[in-house]
Amino acid sequence: MTSNNRANFGSKLGVILASAGSAVGLGNIWRFPYETGEHGGAAFILIYLCCVLFMGIPIMSAEFLIGRRSRANTARAYQVLAPKTQWKWVGRMGVLCGFLILGYYSVVAGWTLEFIGEAATNSFAGKTAADFIASFNGFVGNPWRPLIWLVVFMMATHLIVVRGVEKGIEKASKIMMPMLFLLLILLAICSLTLPGSGAGIEFLFKPDFSKIDAGAFLAAMGQAFFSLSLGMGCLCTYASYFKNDTNLPKTALNVGIIDTSVAILAGIIIFPAAFAVGIQPDAGPSLLFITLPNVFQQAFGNIPFLAITLSIMFYVLLALAALTSTISLHEVVTAYLHEEFKMTRRKAAWIVTILCTLLGVISSFSLGIWKEYTIFGLTFFDAFDYVTAKLMMPIGGMLIAIFVGWYLDKKIVWEEISNQGSLKPAIFKLLVFLLKYFSPIAIGVIFINELGLLK
Numbered sequence: 001m002t003s004n005n006r007a008n009f010g011s012k013l014g015v016i017l018a019s020a021g022s023a024v025g026l027g028n029i030w031r032f033p034y035e036t037g038e039h040g041g042a043a044f045i046l047i048y049l050c051c052v053l054f055m056g057i058p059i060m061s062a063e064f065l066i067g068r069r070s071r072a073n074t075a076r077a078y079q080v081l082a083p084k085t086q087w088k089w090v091g092r093m094g095v096l097c098g099f100l101i102l103g104y105y106s107v108v109a110g111w112t113l114e115f116i117g118e119a120a121t122n123s124f125a126g127k128t129a130a131d132f133i134a135s136f137n138g139f140v141g142n143p144w145r146p147l148i149w150l151v152v153f154m155m156a157t158h159l160i161v162v163r164g165v166e167k168g169i170e171k172a173s174k175i176m177m178p179m180l181f182l183l184l185i186l187l188a189i190c191s192l193t194l195p196g197s198g199a200g201i202e203f204l205f206k207p208d209f210s211k212i213d214a215g216a217f218l219a220a221m222g223q224a225f226f227s228l229s230l231g232m233g234c235l236c237t238y239a240s241y242f243k244n245d246t247n248l249p250k251t252a253l254n255v256g257i258i259d260t261s262v263a264i265l266a267g268i269i270i271f272p273a274a275f276a277v278g279i280q281p282d283a284g285p286s287l288l289f290i291t292l293p294n295v296f297q298q299a300f301g302n303i304p305f306l307a308i309t310l311s312i313m314f315y316v317l318l319a320l321a322a323l324t325s326t327i328s329l330h331e332v333v334t335a336y337l338h339e340e341f342k343m344t345r346r347k348a349a350w351i352v353t354i355l356c357t358l359l360g361v362i363s364s365f366s367l368g369i370w371k372e373y374t375i376f377g378l379t380f381f382d383a384f385d386y387v388t389a390k391l392m393m394p395i396g397g398m399l400i401a402i403f404v405g406w407y408l409d410k411k412i413v414w415e416e417i418s419n420q421g422s423l424k425p426a427i428f429k430l431l432v433f434l435l436k437y438f439s440p441i442a443i444g445v446i447f448i449n450e451l452g453l454l455k
């Protein structure tokens with residue numbers, strides 16, 4: 001995929017759905033609920049929404065602009081727009097970040113495959129909440145089983161990336177995303193009707209600001225960047241395949257709305273269900289994998305056919321949502337190696353697959369047999385998550401905002417945002433303001449706050 005034979009997404013809907021396919025994934029359905037649970041619920045969500053609106057959507061527009069203008073992989077993009085400067089390091093950091101995320105994301109993606117198997121064999125039947133907790137911990141702590149699924153998932157990602165993804169991603173996203181959305185709505189209704197679910201809704205929508213500390217701000221910002229695939233060149237890479245008439249800020253807004261709706265829906269499924277069966281909302285990364293089988297069991301246990309069908313559908317769609325995200329992560333690193341080191345796409349993809357699988361093995365072991373090895377008190381799995389979502393992505397986002405807000409010629413910014421003057425985006429000034437001042441300052445303040453220097 002060099003700049004002279006770059007493909008384009010076929011339709012406007014395809015552009016939105018493919019970008020949303022990268023954004024919507026485990027971040028929304030797995031990570032958002034447990035971060036919300038660990039940081040006290042509704043108040044955290046309000047901060048999250050502000051981060052999406054005032055940082056996420058402007059920075060996404062900025063990434064789109066960089067990608068479409070340069071029509072290059074994310075590292076090369078800065079060399080095209082800012083030749084002979086150090087800006088190329090922003091792109092390179094993004095590539096490293098994509099590599100690290102793939103190294104633990106693919107482990108969780110693998111778990112979804114195990115759960116497809118469990119759903120298909122009706123293993124959820126007759127289990128209590130305590131059984132679900134025990135069997136999840138047993139599975140994750142097992143040294144080999146998660147690794148098999150990790151390898152299967154990485155190979156699926158590998159095959160799609162090697163074949164080239166434009167048509168595949170666009171087509172798959174068009175069918176899958178609406179199906180996932182419908183199923184989530186159905187499950188939300190089921191979860192809401194469980195007895196005792198009211199406490200979950202309160203947790204989700206009634207803010208308690210006493211639970212907010214510096215860590216909650218950093219977590220909400222990190223979650224926004226992670227969930228929107230921002231700050232590391234992923235959407236920049238996708239935008240290099242956008243057509244010239246794609247409305248960039250409008251696409252960013254649509255992706256932001258879809259991504260946030262899926263996250264909130266996931267919250268509406270998980271929390272009422274968790275409270276209904278007495279599982280603590282701060283159960284951490286295991287939350288989704290413990291509460292959800294319970295929802296299927298409690299809501300449809302009497303009608304096994306329905307319980308099996310719906311749970312299989314859910315985990316298949318979750319796996320596919322994760323797949324459209326792992327593809328986009330893999331693509332960032334593969335496109336970089338392929339174009340910058342002049343190796344074939346196939347060879348580049350193999351290098352990424354093998355190294356990310358090795359990283360995945362480390363992440364997976366760190367949840368079981370290597371639990372006692374920690375870095376700053378975090379397991380490898382948690383450390384990869386922390387470093388990427390809470391450090392690299394917001395720092396990348398800040399630099400992208402500064403690049404477009406301060407460095408790039410305003411004429412270029414206007415040309416891309418207005419599609420060479422054919423659109424009259426009323427929000428142009430607001431967008432530039434948010435990129436130039438608000439985003440860098442807000443990200444900086446959140447970091448300083450986290451370090452405890454504001455007290």
Ligand code: PFF
Pocket residue numbers: 022023024025026027028098101226227228229230232234235325326328329
């Ligand atoms: N946004 C994805 C999710 O929420 O699951 C995760 C992700 C994909 C992050 C691609 C970064 C990225 F480049």
